[in-house]
Amino acid sequence: MTNLPGMEYIIEITYLIATALFILSLKWLSSPTTARRGVFAGELGMLLAIVGTLLHHGILEYKWIFIALVLGTIIGVPLGKVAMTAVPQRTALSHAFGALCVTLVGTAEFYLRTPNVPRFMMGVLSMEVILGSLTFTGSLMAAGKLQEILPQRPITYKGQNFVNLGLLAVAIIVAGMLVAHPEKTQLFPLIVGIPLLFGVMMIVPIGGADMPTVISLLNSYAGLSAAAMGFVLDSKLLIIAGALDGASGLILSVNMSKAMNRSFSNVLFGAFGQEQASATGVQEARPVRSATPEEAAAILAAANKVVIVPGYGMAVAQAQHKVRELYDALTKRGVDVKFGIHPVAGRMPGHMNVLLAEADIPYDKLLDMDEINGEFPQADVALVIGANDVTNPAARTDPNSPIYGMPILDVDKARTVMVIKRSMAAGFAGIDNPLYYLDKTLMLFGDAKSFVGSIVRELGGGNE
């Protein structure tokens, strides 16, 4: 890199343009109207950077590179075509692939450069490899849980945090020793192996509803490890792409942890899924009011304004297309229908929006928590489909509740609340929901898909 011949300049310029395109890509993603242009900018930047790299005069053999590029494409295409419900596990899997790439390159770089590794270089290299390998196994575990290959139930044991943080601490101490003595190559496998184990242990206590936070956090780690790789390879392009990804993951993690009322340090140290399983126990039979699809349809038809609150239960029941029919039937009657979406609804940030958009519900009807909460007092009906804890008024009113302080959707402020639910079983957090016992609440017992379907039939819609 010392004296750049002509070709090297051209390569560096392609990297520069690619960097600008990456930033524009994210900038255009801010609005649905320009977002697809953003994807195009990203693709163009990526193409430029790859072509530029292939022109590098130092590359001696292209055979394996092309085989790998083709193989990656063959794997990538089906991963780009998964169903929208499977997007969370696909995302987790892609974090694992990204982290794998970074870890492998970091490992090779270490063995190629040892014993002449400067201190600072060894430091970032360790960071790259530690973050990369823990993200690799952590993301695989997360993907396994989301795909339900692994048990979704959080597995906890006494002293879990101590064991986990201990593992991480050992890895960092070994990294410190390597920084001091980069020639001790026998230590290197430890800063790959221990974080690999840590990644598994970190996800063991995580339950399904914590996934949005975990995926965001892994996203951030993947980005930071890529940025560290940029330091090692002295590639500004990689530093910038990694920093952008790291920042994005961090912002999403903070959003998610706020939405679940967990402190950020709580999230950073991987102490997820702790305060659960507390409030199960006695379940006294309190009276609830239930209603039939006919009654529900009559109330909905008489309403002026309806807010639908979907949760992951809607996605599990595959009810989103029926919900769209309900939206159409009500809109046709002049009812103002909006959707209130909690940040942690679904299994990753924004998941619910994607599922509803797939069902052809216009995106300007999908409002996030801050936007919709002011509208509940004017709403005639709040219809809750497959959501539970995010509507629990105890989060506002009961300081003893495990979810006290968590921001919720204020569905209880609507004139009538309807909740579609299979049974009176408690939600993910195992907490009873006082919402169900309010006088204004009607419980609609049944499968979300068939119940919404029955309401639509009553309203005379659903003619596809």
Added chain:
Amino acid sequence: MKMDLLTSLYVFMLAAFIGFEVIRRVSPLLHTPLMSLTNALDAIAVVGAILLAGEYHAHGATLAKVLGTIAIVAATSNIVGGFLITDRMLKMFKASGPKKP
């Protein structure tokens, strides 16, 4: 070498600030596509993997080639899959205006 690292730190810092400012403006509506897009962009690590697999190494050439090749496969699948699914998702987001009567 020292100066290079310092420059890299400046680049990292500035990119992190730009990242925060740009990404803060992304509506929660699009947080899933945001994640898949940043994931695809992050796979620019393929550049490092290509150089690792293709360049001359005095020792450890086989290691570099094997690990580099696997790394290219992993990163490329993220690039292809990430851009594909992001575009598929974004195609689904439609405004209510023109379609409704």
